[in-house]
Amino acid sequence: MFGGTRTTASFVLGIAFASIAFACATPVFAADLGGDCCADLEERIAELEATTARKGNRKVSLTVSGFVNQAVLFWDDGSEQNAYVVTNESSQSRVRFLGQARISKDWTAGYLLELGVRGAREDRVNQDDPDGGSSANGVSVRHSAWYLSGKNVGKVWVGQTSEATDGITETNLASTSYFSYTNSWGNTFGDQNSGFFLRRSDGTLTNVHWGSFVAQGAQQAAPGEGHRFNVVKYDSPTIAGFTASASWGEDDHWSVALRYAGEFSGFQLAGGVGYTGANDHTSLSNQRGVGDTSEIGLSGSILHTETGLYASGAWGRLHDAGLDDLYGRDVDENTSFWTLQAGIERKFIPLGKTTIFGEYFQLDRGAGFGSNGGILNVADLGTGLDQVANSQIQGWGVGLNQNLNGVMDLYFDYKHVNLDVTTTDGVAEANANLDAIQFFTAGALIKF
Structure with missing residues (x-):
């Protein structure tokens, strides 16, 4: 058998x-x-x-996400008009890889890899360049960092990622920050001694950029705003709506911040304040000043849940202790800004929420430095004097955002910007006569 x-x-x-x-x-x-x-x-x-999409191993999860943010930028500098297709640098197109693994009941570890993708670079285009220079049509590393997180002790990050003050002047409960609010101003007309050229009132196009009159370094147009660097950062657990952060890295660059988010009596509230100190005088792409710098930045936002009415505002100030030495005399070493946006965000049509808003931006700057780290030369402004005593940018705008069933956001934004510049030779002073510049941005953001 x-x-x-x-x-x-x-x-x-x-x-x-x-x-x-x-x-x-x-x-x-x-x-x-x-x-x-x-x-x-x-x-x-x-x-x-x-x-x-494969995991590195069975214990580490992987989430792939991101968005594409492209727009048509129409501009008018008083004598010339044109339109460019650009990547909206207020929230650059990107792809994100986020990994996470549980170590124990209270501990997790993970990583963040994020790549920025751009076509024409909005904050670098000008009357002669529709693409935005050598950094157009490229891929950049935004984040490359790992973290270790304890449920009751907070999270530590190591690598290239946001410093403690990144986003501290951009708190906004409405759906507009990805195309219009604090950092959209410099990203539209130019930052870091770049962007559109100033045009004199007599129609002459100068060789001086709008971006020469904003806060320098990597924080767009806003003094007090943070950025992404190679840092060690600590984020505390959230207690009663408050979260504290501290970071250090690069060449003696550190920052601390405190944020809040919560609801009270039918209102959503959010805000934050941060302080940054930096001694990096050598990296022209990151330096905030020619000497040691100190900055403070803050922002807040309030939204009435029932009506959708909201208001958001921000303020920041930077002190550059090296400008007196650069100029060889006492000069204005401070740069400050403030901005306000207010409007309504609610579901007027079945497709999704509509946001309608108006905003104002003002930036005051003293003496500045050029792209080579030396004294900014403004002889081409036609006053007969080649240095800057002080300047003021004033801008106002209106805009609209329409969400489409959570799939896509369509946006429209108009900005009108003026610049007043007082030139000097160290003794005499004269005001430059400059044309205003106007922008109309129409685009869309789609997430994945």
Whole structure:
């Protein structure tokens, strides 16, 4: 009986193997995919492997997300008008890879890799360049960092990522920050000694950029605003709506911040304040001043849940202790700004929420430094004097955002900007006569 069972099993296995061999050698007419079944199976497996996002191991989760934010920028500098297709630098198109693994009940670890993708660079385009220079059509590393998080002790980050004050002047409960609010001003007319050229009232196009009159370094137009650097950062647990952060990195660059988010009597509230100190005088792309700098920035936002009425505001100030030495005399070493946005955000149509708003921006700057770290030369402004005693940017705007069922946001934004510049040679002073510049931005953001 025992021997008969082994014979039967062998016979059954033989039939099974013969059947598989026959199937692989015979065309499958019921589902003919242009090849034998084994080749088709291998092709299907290869296709799945090519289209599947794999984990590094079974313990680490991976989330892929991001968005594309492209727009048409129409501009008018008083004598010339044109339109460019640009990547909206207020929230640059990006792809994000976020990994997370649980170590124990209260501890997790993870990483963040985020790449910025741009076509024409909005904050670098000007009357002569619709693409935005050598950094157009490129990919940049926004974040590359790991973290370790304890449920009751907070989170530590190491790598290139946001410093403690990144976003501290951009608190806004409405859906407008990705195209209009604090950092959108410099990202529209130019930052870091770049962007559109100033045009004199007599129609002459100068060689001086709008971006020469904003806070320098990596914080767009807003003194007090943070950015992304190679840092060690600590974020505290949230207690009663408050979260504290501190970071250090680069060349003696540190910042601290305190944020709040909560609800009270039908109102949503959010805000934050931060302080930054930096001694980096060598990296022209990151330096905030020619000497040691200290900055404070803050912002707040309030939204009435029932009506959708909201208001958001921000303020910041930077002191550059090296400007007196650069100029060889006492000069104005301070740059400050403030901005206000107010409007309504509610679901007027079934497709999604509509946001309608108006805003104002003002930035006051004393003496500045040029792209080479030296004294800013403004002789081309036509006053007969080649240095800046002080300047003021004033801008106002209106805009609209329409969400489409959570799939896409369409936005429209108009900005009108003036610049007043007082030039000097250290003794005499004269005001430059400059044309205003206007911008109309129409675009969309789609998330994935």
